Amino acid sequence: MNLNKMQLRLLLYLYERNGFSNGVQVTTPALARFLNTSQQSASRVMIKMEREGFIERRMVGRSCYVRLTKKSINELSELYAELKRIIEKPVEVVLEGRVFSGMGEGAYYISLPWYRDQIRKKLGFDPYPGTLNVNLLSWDSIQNRTLVGKYADIWIEGFKDRNRTYGGARAILASFNNSDLCAILYIERTHYGENVIEVISPVYLRGKYGLSDGDKVKITVTLPAANFSAAGQIPHEDKGQILPKT
Amino acid sequence: MNLNKMQLRLLLYLYERNGFSNGVQVTTPALARFLNTSQQSASRVMIKMEREGFIERRMVGRSCYVRLTKKSINELSELYAELKRIIEKPVEVVLEGRVFSGMGEGAYYISLPWYRDQIRKKLGFDPYPGTLNVNLLSWDSIQNRTLVGKYADIWIEGFKDRNRTYGGARAILASFNNSDLCAILYIERTHYGENVIEVISPVYLRGKYGLSDGDKVKITVTLPAANFSAAGQIPHEDKGQILPKT
Numbered sequence A, B: 001m002n003l004n005k006m007q008l009r010l011l012l013y014l015y016e017r018n019g020f021s022n023g024v025q026v027t028t029p030a031l032a033r034f035l036n037t038s039q040q041s042a043s044r045v046m047i048k049m050e051r052e053g054f055i056e057r058r059m060v061g062r063s064c065y066v067r068l069t070k071k072s073i074n075e076l077s078e079l080y081a082e083l084k085r086i087i088e089k090p091v092e093v094v095l096e097g098r099v100f101s102g103m104g105e106g107a108y109y110i111s112l113p114w115y116r117d118q119i120r121k122k123l124g125f126d127p128y129p130g131t132l133n134v135n136l137l138s139w140d141s142i143q144n145r146t147l148v149g150k151y152a153d154i155w156i157e158g159f160k161d162r163n164r165t166y167g168g169a170r171a172i173l174a175s176f177n178n179s180d181l182c183a184i185l186y187i188e189r190t191h192y193g194e195n196v197i198e199v200i201s202p203v204y205l206r207g208k209y210g211l212s213d214g215d216k217v218k219i220t221v222t223l224p225a226a227n228f229s230a231a232g233q234i235p236h237e238d239k240g241q242i243l244p245k246t
Helices: A006-018 A028-035 A038-050 A070-087 A105-111 A115-123 A139-149 A205-207 A226-231 B004-018 B030-036 B037-051 B070-087 B104-113 B113-123 B139-149 B205-209 B226-231
Strands: A057-060 A063-068 A091-100 A132-136 A154-156 A169-176 A180-187 A196-200 A216-223 B055-060 B063-068 B090-102 B132-136 B155-157 B170-175 B180-186 B198-201 B216-223
Touching: A006 A028, A006 A038, A006 A063, A006 A070, A006 B070, A028 A038, A038 A057, A038 B139, A063 B139, A070 B004, A070 B070, A091 A139, A091 A196, A105 A115, A105 A196, A115 A154, A115 A169, A115 B037, A132 A139, A132 A216, A139 A169, A139 A216, A139 B063, A169 A196, A180 A205, A180 A216, B004 B030, B004 B055, B004 B063, B004 B070, B030 B037, B037 B055, B037 B132, B070 B216, B090 B139, B104 B113, B104 B198, B113 B155, B113 B170, B132 B139, B139 B170, B139 B216, B180 B205, B180 B216
Parallel strands: none
Antiparallel strands: A057 A063, A091 A132, A091 A216, A132 A196, A154 A169, A169 A180, A169 A216, A180 A196, B055 B063, B090 B132, B090 B216, B132 B198, B155 B170, B170 B180, B170 B216, B180 B198
8 A cells, every 4th residue: 555545535536436447527526525635745746656657647628637547456456355365364363362261150050950941042052050250350351251242142051040030141152272162151231351261062171171260261253254345344232133221 | 545655555564464463563674664654754754643643652771562443443444445346336338430341251151050159159149141340440449459459368269270370369248339239249350450459249230230330339348347346457468378379
């Protein structure tokens, strides 16, 4: 990208008006308005762009017609290709932290058929009865917890029995220590703070990895690039259509 | 696009290094080199971008870690979407000119089975035995003749009999007066200049449109957008693989 803002805008202006195949009639006042600048600046940009071979100008009577050259097309294509490459690349989000012991509540909840069945159906695995608590330590990981939370859209419903209500959770699939399938739960009612994630897996992770409290673990989420390019922006927490209001 | 060149480059730099999910360690000298500017300018860009909410910076010891915010992602996505929209739109190229009479050679050549068969097979229609000569009048149309020529990659081979050789031509499908199928021929050996095109069609165009010499006609070619985005640049005249060297 060798163009500055105004030069890029000029090319986009012409491209949009079919300036690659037709001369676009350009007046300095109109262009100045479009570029949000003075007529002198607009005129200067055009002169510079013509001198550098990005545009061709031709006077027909008192009207100025401007065409884009191949050089412009190449410049725009290149920028587009660069953006495409990096924006359409899936985003790998890493959460790192240290294992700690909870009160054993996780095991109780995951064992409840109501939750277990939903996890089987919606996440595609039969969960080991227990959650692994991970205390996120780095700035990146804590930020990433929030980021990943925006994409955690698998909804595990809560329920009510005669004694109490059981809260729901949002979940997202992830990879544990780059090898095992797991899911991060965003539990509606949790007494943990923003620096903790709770992880479930078909595998007994503590056993498989011989984990003791304080040991470091890594959970990786791959966010689809499509979310960025398709919607034009990242999704919001309040996707009313997918998740019920809580 | 509200970013200037350096700001955009900074965002691309961070995005490429996974700066949306991880803090990227940035040093002013390295960034200055990347942005091809002074350390003062590099530093100023970062301060400005942080103040405007595009990036978040954090010092860890003496190291500076920089992350992209949602605002940056939205800005990049928006620019990407704008480029995508205009670059992936097919390009309509219009050639306008006035009909004139040639020497009747066209009718002779198109009638030759060698040419006629190839046109049937490669262009998909049985040509009316004759070419319509169009004298391009506008600057746009003459430029567009060259542009379209780069995409005319249907090769009609020449041949040799005992008396002489018959040249080849490149062809591209087009639309005549926005309604009839036709093809523009780029004939190897022609005595016409850069301002003339020769058009063939399954239809007797002169008859159908009641054309006399001097009447205006319009030929439209739709170039696929894919050529721009896929290759990153428009194709060159010398595509050795598709067309034989002449």
